[in-house]
Amino acid sequence: MYNLLVTAIEGAWDQGFYEYDKSRFLEYTNETIASAFKRLSDSHIKNLKSYPCLFAYEGKNSNTRIGCLTSITERGRNLLIEFELEQDVEPIPYSQIQPIATLLDIREWEMNRTHWAVKDEDLFQRLQHQGILEPDKQIKTTKLDRPITEKSPNPKVKKVQGFIGKVLGLEQEDGYEVFYRGHSNKKQYKLEPSLFRKDEKGNYLYKDNEHILYRELLVSNSADFQSDIYTLDRLVRMQHYSLPTRLLDITSNPLIALYFACKSSIDEEGEVIIFSIKREDIKYFDSDLASCIANLARLLQTEKE
Template identity: 30%
Template structure:
């Protein structure tokens, strides 16, 4: 299996020249956008070691909307700054191809309106052809991001007249290991006939002995990774509620001296779950479709269901209400109740045939500095929640304003009234003042990028039942899977074979579907499932 990189920037000024090399930086929130889920799982926890695996694959350097040029490049160095959550990529350009723009379209005096229209259509087809060959999704052309695509870029370029200059043996020779697979825990099933065609052609080119050796190396790497994961997971794995509570008690007591409070989140699939709110999650390999449509979706729900939000006068309250109904928001549910989190971790997944899947769950413990915990009426909370009212283009303008401030000497760390000439910032402050008329328009840039732990009002049955609080994600915020100084993270593995017994124990403690999701529908469902469980034991 072959891969290639797409390293795309917003403007050419974001590509820095370093002597004979170049450098692009990516915030980790932009890493692996528009990338297959199996690859994202491999890089769920970033390390320098697993990032270095990517240097062997060819890279295409692009600018949003394919402006100016596309370059074939060889990555020389990848540097991960875990504190700032930035990744720096150094590379050498091997070959650049000029890309036409609309200004390059040639018109003649005798061109009719229809002729001019056809020339514009030809240009659109030209760009679409490049986009489809490079496996770009619909909005991907507008995003500063780093994607890893499946396919042999040299075979792809040979089949596209606009990219054929990349398909030269001298360039292929620069990547002797580019056909080596990544050590994915689950190999990707290629369903596209085009992709299968590329890989079939590649397979014919590969020496059989080399192919066998690569497969063996990949298998050994996978087994070593699985053995390491198994060893780490067994350190914090429980099989009874009593074991779980002893572990929670031990961890919680250790936090008292550190002035921290512990919260919990459980999920049924430990391998594939990421610490992201639903708004930030990628849909398949189509990118952040929910985030790109945040304002439109937010306003559409308010418009079509106005009575449901009559009692909410703060954006945070609106978002928690939307979250209650599984609407994608920038909130991530956490709980003060460790048993509620354990219940979610023990959820049993089934396939299309109704057979139970062998999937381990996980409870994540968040130990949060008490000084960093906010309440629902905090000004910081208003600043982050009202980002939901900005379009993606407006959020880009806000990012540009922030970047401009960072380049000033000395750098500015605050947005204030002097920025009101920027209509997006003025509109953003207007949204905040709709719920807080007294709000002074000073916003710390660093605060906009934070993840906040927020205690909400216990106004909804489900929040009360689950002792719910929230993690609120700001502009391009990301919580590292391994945690940070504010959020210490501990993971407790719930093995698939223990889920049923744990659910039975939790039921004795009155932690079940009926109490976690209080409603007539779920009470009826709980009673039905209880009868079925009892019948299965006879």
């Protein structure tokens, strides 16, 4: 695993420290890893500091640097990092990185945005195999096991009383709100909105046509949406029409989540997923952030990118 740190500020990686907005942390990171690092415990910080880092600038014309994190500090809505660059490793032009971007899980358009991603790839092995790093080059960073996500281990219950006991026994941290979601088949359902479901070949079923699905339902059932003020209102209603949307239903009532975990697929094992979210990160229906995300449904895929 490795950290990919991207900024638009020229010369930032010469300073030895940098501050990211928390909203940029774990962008372009796969779901399992992002879930593991959602709340930065001491052990998570230790893991992040153990991973090698690729420090880069936005665009594809600058040099990248290899290094490691020496300190990670939460400062309100920001993350302050301190780091060291490997002085024995020369700056690497991004033009040498680009041919193996897919192997390093650097995604299309990713280098156009300031962010901090955590990638499940062996950075040194990839660079050495490509001839970018010498095979015998000694790097200071160490390698620890992948962190355990908050979903594991999963306690199992067979009765409502047992479920209630588990929920009431959970510790709730100050400043956090708890929400729940129920899946009736834990093997079949993923923790993702229906819009992002894929076929057996890994192709998105609906995402590229989101704007068409949105408008077609408005046209065919216009009377049902006349009272809706916000785009989010429409998406909520569309969700109940079974239209694939970018919304994910959660509830503050654990028994409602339990109902959905049990209501179908009786022979399959269901699950209730618990979310613990900082109050300061919770946005309401009329917030700018909620509005921006909801209105993505109205844009062409090329406009979103």
